[in-house]
Amino acid sequence: AYVITEPCIDVKDGDCTAACPVDCIYEGGRTFYIHPEECINCGLCLSICPVDAIVWDHEIPESQRHFIAVNKEFFDSD
Ligand code: SF4
Ligand code: F3S
Known part of the structure; x- marks a missing residue:
């Protein structure tokens, strides 16, 4: 994802949601x-x-890797 x-x-910015x-x-x-x-x-x-904040999780730079978990946790805690 x-x-x-x-x-x-x-x-x-929010334009991604419209796309x-x-x-x-x-x-x-x-x-x-x-x-x-x-x-x-x-x-x-x-x-x-x-x-350029949106990245493919297979190509995410090491420094941004924790955002995979951050995204997942946001929905787990719903
Ligand atoms: Fe996923 Fe982005 Fe496509 Fe929405 S627009 S389905 S977030 S890749
Ligand atoms: Fe969307 Fe954030 Fe970019 S809301 S358009 S990922 S700045």
């Missing part, structure tokens, strides 16, 4: 989150984000 990482924090065909991008606190099971990996949100 795709994951929203650090650059989104406090930017929250997502399955509405799996949710707002929460200082950032947005992609639901890891609802995301269909279409990639449409990727180029929309002005700060």
